[in-house]
Amino acid sequence: MSFPRVAIIILNWNGWKDTLECLESVYQIKYPEYDVIVIDNNSEDISIEKIEDYCAGKIKVDSTFFNYQDKNPIKIFKYTNTEVENTKLPQMDNINSINSQEKLTLIKNDKNYGFAWGNNIGIKHALKNLDIEYVLLLNNDTVVDKDFLTELVDVAKNNDNVGFVGPKVYIYNDKNTLQVAGGAKVDLKYGEVDEIAYHQLDEGQFDHFLEPDYIGGTCILCSREVIEKIGMLDPTYFMYWEDADWCFRGRKHGYKSVYAFKSKIWHKYGASSDTPFKMYYFTRNRIYFVKKNNTRREFLRFSIFILAVTLSKSICQLIFKRDLKMSYAYLKGFFNGIILSDNSTDIKV
Structure with missing residues (x-):
């Protein structure tokens, strides 16, 4: 088979231990044509030094998923986000001659741009400076199977109108339990998400073709053609719902989201505690997403519903938990979500 070149973009923020395990698993895959791009979102720890x-x-990675392999030093192409956005990079002329397992592009951002724009910086760099046909967004807290990329690309190449492809995602600490089969279904009426195969033991029941409403951002493959037509991730989201929005935008242009069940990764997924920061963005972005993808009449109905939900949650936080910050986060998220305007036209490549 032919092997289209893929840019694998990994976003790091104060998570170098996870990133190194992810990198080592990526450098052991069987797929021969790829470029690894690590975007550091202005980490405050020693991530840059550890990656170098x-x-x-100098660092041998321990993992229960693979044995560390001694290899030739990996050549680093190191830039700032300003350099990759504003200049033509002369070193890129030499990168094609280096084996996939022996090169890494490291881009240091001058601030934390969140998931959406952090990844967009990598996408823009890949499309401008690398001769790639696909972009893969991969969470840094994942470990990948040796055939994961081969299977993703195979599904993307051999099915019509494919916009986004996702793998079978297992829970890292429970290797045979699924986090999600590719992605999720979305109920636009209530702005609710139902992840396919959520926390189910894998007994082969999801080993078949599926078309989710969207592919989860943990691992999502998209072609250059699709990105050049529909644009990149909407940075307004910052975190949460940006993956769903990307796939829905693709669907409006006739592109499907597809689940590649032979592709496998493991994700360090857990029930993290809620914080005002997270609740603000989740509430705000839920409303913003529904506004962008529904009719005005349906959005008006949703607004009444979500106002009732928001007030209920805010009052409960205030009265029963005495948490003023969390209560305020719900209300602020609601009102900011209502007034946000659609910025999709600003994210063309």
Whole structure:
């Protein structure tokens, strides 16, 4: 088979231990044509130094998923986000001659741009400076199977009108339990998401073709053609719902989201505690997403519903938990979501 070149974009923020395990698993895949791009979202720890030490062979990664492989030093192409956005990078002329397992592009952002724009910086760099046909967004807290990328690309190439492809995602600490089969279904009436195969033991019941409403951002493959037509991730989201929005935008242009059940990864997924920061963005972005993808009449109905939900949650936080910050986060998220305007036209490549 032919092997279209893929840019694998990994976003890091204060998570170098996870990133190194992810990188080592990626460098052991069987797929021969790829470029790894690590975007550091202005980490406040020693992530940059640790990634450089790993590439120099100074850190051996321990994992229950693979045995560390000694390899030649990995050549780092290191830039700032300003450099990759504003200039033509002369070193890129030499990158094609280096084996996939022996190169890494490291882009240091000057601030935390969130999931959406952080990844967009990598996408823009890949499309401008690398001769790639696909972009893969991969969470840094994942470990991948050796054939995961081969299977993703195979599904993307051999099915019509495919916009986004996602793998079978297992829970890292429970290797045979699924987090999600590709993605999720969305109820636009209530702005609710139902992840396919959520926390189910894998007994082969999802080993078949599926078309979710969207592919989860943990691991999502998209072609250059699709990105050039529909644009990148909407940075308004910052975090949460941006993956669903991307796939829905693709669907409006006739592109499907598809689940590649032979592709497997493991995700360090857990029930993290809620914070005002997270609740603000989740509430705001839920409303913003429904507004962008529904009719005015349906959005008006949803607004009444979500106002009741928001007030109920805010009052409960205030009265029963005495948490003023969380209560305020719900209300602020609601009102900001209502007034946000659609910025999709600003994210063309």
